[in-house]
Amino acid sequence: MLKEYQTVASVYGPLMLVEGVENAKYGHIVDIEMGNGEIRHGQILQVEKDKVLVQIFEGTSGVDIDKSKVRFLGKPMELGLSPEILGRVFTGTGAPKDGGPAIVPDKKLNINGNPINPYSRDYPNQFIQTGISTIDGLNPLVRGQKLPIFSGSGLPHDEITAQLARQATVRGEGEHFAVVFAAMGITFEAAQFFIDDLTNTGAIERAVLFINLANDPAIERIATPRVALTAAEYLAFDQGMQVLVILNDMTNYCEALREISAARKEVPGRRGYPGYLYTDLATVYERAGRIKGNKGSITMVPVLTMPEDDKTHPVPDLTGYITEGQIILGRSLHRKAVSPPVDVLPSLSRLKDKGIGKGKTREDHADLYNQLYAAYARGKEAQELATILGEAALSEEDQKYMRFANEFEGRYISQGYYENRTVEQTLDLGWELLSMFDNAELKRIDVKLIEKYMPKFRKTSI
Amino acid sequence: MSELQAGKIVKVAGPLVVAEGMAGAKMYDVVRVSKHNLIGEIVELHGDRASIQVYEDTVGIGPGEIVINTGAPLSVELGPGLIESIYDGIQRPLDELYKSQGSFIERGATLPGLRRDKKWHFVPTVSNGTKVQQGDIVGQVQETTLLLHKIMIPFGIEGIINGLNEGDYTVDQVIAKVKKQDGSDADIMLMQKWPVRQPRPSAKRLAPDKILQTGQRVIDTFFPIAKGGTACVPGPFGTGKTVVQHQLAKWVDADVVVYVGCGERGNEMTDVLTEFPELKDPRSGEPLMMRSVLIANTSDMPVAAREASVYTGITLAEYFRDMGYTVAIMADSTSRWAEAMREISTRLEEMPAEEGYPAYLGARIASFYERSGRVECAGSPQRQGALSIIGAVSPPGGDLSDSVVQATLHVVKVFWSLQARLAQQRHFPAIDWLTSYSFYKQYLAGCFENKHEADEMMELSKVSMGLLEKESELIEIVRLVGAESISAADQMALETAKSIREDYLHQNAYHKVDTHTSLDKQRNMLGTILYFHEKGLEAIDKGAEPKDIFALAVREDIARAKYIPEDEKEKLNAIRNTIDDQIGSLYAIV
Numbered sequence A: 001m002l003k004e005y006q007t008v009a010s011v012y013g014p015l016m017l018v019e020g021v022e023n024a025k026y027g028h029i030v031d032i033e034m035g036n037g038e039i040r041h042g043q044i045l046q047v048e049k050d051k052v053l054v055q056i057f058e059g060t061s062g063v064d065i066d067k068s069k070v071r072f073l074g075k076p077m078e079l080g081l082s083p084e085i086l087g088r089v090f091t092g093t094g095a096p097k098d099g100g101p102a103i104v105p106d107k108k109l110n111i112n113g114n115p116i117n118p119y120s121r122d123y124p125n126q127f128i129q130t131g132i133s134t135i136d137g138l139n140p141l142v143r144g145q146k147l148p149i150f151s152g153s154g155l156p157h158d159e160i161t162a163q164l165a166r167q168a169t170v171r172g173e174g175e176h177f178a179v180v181f182a183a184m185g186i187t188f189e190a191a192q193f194f195i196d197d198l199t200n201t202g203a204i205e206r207a208v209l210f211i212n213l214a215n216d217p218a219i220e221r222i223a224t225p226r227v228a229l230t231a232a233e234y235l236a237f238d239q240g241m242q243v244l245v246i247l248n249d250m251t252n253y254c255e256a257l258r259e260i261s262a263a264r265k266e267v268p269g270r271r272g273y274p275g276y277l278y279t280d281l282a283t284v285y286e287r288a289g290r291i292k293g294n295k296g297s298i299t300m301v302p303v304l305t306m307p308e309d310d311k312t313h314p315v316p317d318l319t320g321y322i323t324e325g326q327i328i329l330g331r332s333l334h335r336k337a338v339s340p341p342v343d344v345l346p347s348l349s350r351l352k353d354k355g356i357g358k359g360k361t362r363e364d365h366a367d368l369y370n371q372l373y374a375a376y377a378r379g380k381e382a383q384e385l386a387t388i389l390g391e392a393a394l395s396e397e398d399q400k401y402m403r404f405a406n407e408f409e410g411r412y413i414s415q416g417y418y419e420n421r422t423v424e425q426t427l428d429l430g431w432e433l434l435s436m437f438d439n440a441e442l443k444r445i446d447v448k449l450i451e452k453y454m455p456k457f458r459k460t461s462i
Numbered sequence B: 001m002s003e004l005q006a007g008k009i010v011k012v013a014g015p016l017v018v019a020e021g022m023a024g025a026k027m028y029d030v031v032r033v034s035k036h037n038l039i040g041e042i043v044e045l046h047g048d049r050a051s052i053q054v055y056e057d058t059v060g061i062g063p064g065e066i067v068i069n070t071g072a073p074l075s076v077e078l079g080p081g082l083i084e085s086i087y088d089g090i091q092r093p094l095d096e097l098y099k100s101q102g103s104f105i106e107r108g109a110t111l112p113g114l115r116r117d118k119k120w121h122f123v124p125t126v127s128n129g130t131k132v133q134q135g136d137i138v139g140q141v142q143e144t145t146l147l148l149h150k151i152m153i154p155f156g157i158e159g160i161i162n163g164l165n166e167g168d169y170t171v172d173q174v175i176a177k178v179k180k181q182d183g184s185d186a187d188i189m190l191m192q193k194w195p196v197r198q199p200r201p202s203a204k205r206l207a208p209d210k211i212l213q214t215g216q217r218v219i220d221t222f223f224p225i226a227k228g229g230t231a232c233v234p235g236p237f238g239t240g241k242t243v244v245q246h247q248l249a250k251w252v253d254a255d256v257v258v259y260v261g262c263g264e265r266g267n268e269m270t271d272v273l274t275e276f277p278e279l280k281d282p283r284s285g286e287p288l289m290m291r292s293v294l295i296a297n298t299s300d301m302p303v304a305a306r307e308a309s310v311y312t313g314i315t316l317a318e319y320f321r322d323m324g325y326t327v328a329i330m331a332d333s334t335s336r337w338a339e340a341m342r343e344i345s346t347r348l349e350e351m352p353a354e355e356g357y358p359a360y361l362g363a364r365i366a367s368f369y370e371r372s373g374r375v376e377c378a379g380s381p382q383r384q385g386a387l388s389i390i391g392a393v394s395p396p397g398g399d400l401s402d403s404v405v406q407a408t409l410h411v412v413k414v415f416w417s418l419q420a421r422l423a424q425q426r427h428f429p430a431i432d433w434l435t436s437y438s439f440y441k442q443y444l445a446g447c448f449e450n451k452h453e454a455d456e457m458m459e460l461s462k463v464s465m466g467l468l469e470k471e472s473e474l475i476e477i478v479r480l481v482g483a484e485s486i487s488a489a490d491q492m493a494l495e496t497a498k499s500i501r502e503d504y505l506h507q508n509a510y511h512k513v514d515t516h517t518s519l520d521k522q523r524n525m526l527g528t529i530l531y532f533h534e535k536g537l538e539a540i541d542k543g544a545e546p547k548d549i550f551a552l553a554v555r556e557d558i559a560r561a562k563y564i565p566e567d568e569k570e571k572l573n574a575i576r577n578t579i580d581d582q583i584g585s586l587y588a589i590v
């Protein structure tokens, strides 16, 4: 019953206009059979009477107006799912890429998903241990949170995401943890590094990968995060798993959107990105969360590279307006060989307070990060002052704080990509570093907590 | 109604659908699109060709499908049952939707805004045979422990009322009839309807003259908002817009709060939903939910409904104002509303003005804020109501030259400027004390019964702002030449300014006590800080060293004053004595 049309009227950018079509529906998918028999895939962006505007995922190069045949499939894009997807690698649109068999689906789901009823959401408040001190100690991640990594070109976000995928665990018995990784326009090496890393550590068994590489069709990237999130929703809300979704790199995704928008001659917003970029990103990011009465959760770590390290660029800016905080990587820390180079001061997990404390991590957690943050902020200022005036010009106080900042960067922040710390180790390290100060200086920590925890560390460090 | 024709879709582009053959259609008529029954609204008409913004996902819709005109504009249901509700942008109850559809929102659902199955106890307040007209209160329903719901005669009805009886009624049962002049009867129910894009009329606009207390020190003391006033909170992401809005929703001294989450996070609505029933209103001790209505159009919901959500919210708020209540509405974020407008405008291929926004952006924003105000309500008994609007604005990159910020600043009377720099220093609320402003400041005095206290508060506010301004000038000099090189009095000024910032302006929303401070405690706290300043200056005059003054132990008491519970006033009062003692001990040395 599928109708086939050989009435392509024009092709421009990644778009194709087909005429004389009956019964086309907005948002449905099409197959395009080219003159040479190659099949490409597309999605309907607009229908006006019998004219249909289609975006082609694989791009239009080589598309022939006269010979191409367009088939309207009469449904939106779907992904076939079963528990067998774990351990597999797929393309950015969900076709097997690892030479393995096709998935025999239990279920087929529309990749666009549906909005979560806010009334049915459960508040994210369960700690996830990532083994990374700057996250667990200072910016705790909780189940159902969306916490992006703001990176820059040349910064080691690939190492951090691999570390997250390898180490992240939920505390609690009988929880099943899974990683869904969506690559959009990243290099072959970056993707391979990630796959190898997971394979070597066995973590691949609990992972699903959707890979669109830098040399893969750009427009396909528009579908990739949605495909990955559909898999994540299945694993989380159907199979009851705790799913960590890594989307790398959202800047490439946004560029693909910009390309479509430009081809449609839409009024451009800032830096040429479409005016609906916020809404579009929100329909991706808001798919993270927890649902009442459901065991599973989707926690999301989108990665994006900030062009020219500019936080006000539309991609990081609009992302920050949707996500629940951000982890920012710093170029100067990276130069100092601090790894992972997490810039602690502008980083923030907005849900940090909800997942920590007695019964969740430890009673001293909140006071401790406030104190570490304050001391490091002060030490950073001293560091900066020292570069201007010279160390000798600093007061004794300032010199002490500077020493603290250096130690903190060297030991707390810089842990390397293969050290997996428990949250207790992270907290203890915080105490150890703070032991260079008198108790009276630790104004952010409850006196009772200082009395309880500090003595242990004073002994060892003085 | 017979001339209304069903049309046929000719175009679908995202949230915009164009249909032909829509004879008899009017602008803003609500339509049903396709067999899926999607709800839409006509936003442009050319002959019988209508452009429709659709409030639900349009995937799978195409030309040839049917569009049915309901002939009525987008309206909300007003009556008992609004309080404690959580609605989507077009007043569909999300809790009911959850029961019928599960965790994810599917399209095409129709659910009334007010429950039909619940009975409310109605008590008439006028007797049968009374002549009534629009806006007259004829009875009441105790809707929640905090809200007495007044039942009013709908607009456009006038005559003699009959059939009023105390009893239990559902919202759509007839509770009385009004015999109109033409002899016909109008049914009166607990519920009435109102089109959201049309402001509800009142008898007379009055100028705001009272402060809406928020319990937020930087706001109440320096940049207060009035009952019936307007305020905006612009700021880059993560600077605290939502926390300010939530704090206000919790602590303002209003009778009703309408909170509109417009194109923002689902988790933030969940936060409100879980927190409000737990938190107690400081005046009555009742759960805050008992006076709140929530509207949640989260950012993943269809964009057109986001445009409507702001109007839905303000209409509910006006309805409570008409009962003679003080109402406050928070809209987080109005930028998302403006973006929804922009998206529809783009699809309509309208000529864009700045940043792609439609040329009417400014007019729409202005007319939204114009729906605020203090009024003499329509009808009798004579009563006054007030509606305050507090809008968050999320400018790209935090840039205040953004069109939405600028259009908003044109009309609002209070500006709370959030700064990324302060937020990063974890100085919250990150409201910049030097650039924010309020046109309602003069009414602050009216919050105090006693003239002496009122004068004191105004003076404290003035003096401390002066010190903060002085600090911003001195700080440059200090950076260049060091703190020791300025006069002792200036050092004292710097130290007090710091104390004002850290011990007073800084307020932790998550601290049990600090989250809310009464005006009386504000006066006392700020008075204590300035008392120390005064005593310090005196001591300097008598030869004391600034550093000895700054090192006094009482400063810790001043810093911790914010954590003293409201009912332990004596502790706060005692600090001044301690100041006297400790400063006195300095003289002993001198």
Ligand SMILES: Nc1ncnc2c1ncn2[C@@H]1O[C@H](COP(=O)(O)OP(=O)(O)OP(=O)(O)O)[C@@H](O)[C@H]1O
Pocket (backbone or CB within 6 Å): A320, A321, A322, A350, A351, B235, B236, B237, B238, B239, B240, B241, B242, B243, B244, B394, B428, B429, B430, B507, B508, B509, B510
């Ligand atoms: N008064 C406050 N007390 C303590 N913490 C605060 C306060 N205000 C803001 N914060 C902190 O700042 C974070 C961000 O605040 P908020 O969510 O209100 O920002 P926002 O301006 O609404 O951001 P966005 O535009 O992304 O929605 C909060 O999660 C909280 O950690």
Ligand SMILES: [Mg+2]
Pocket (backbone or CB within 6 Å): B241, B242, B243, B264, B332
């Ligand atoms: Mg916010």
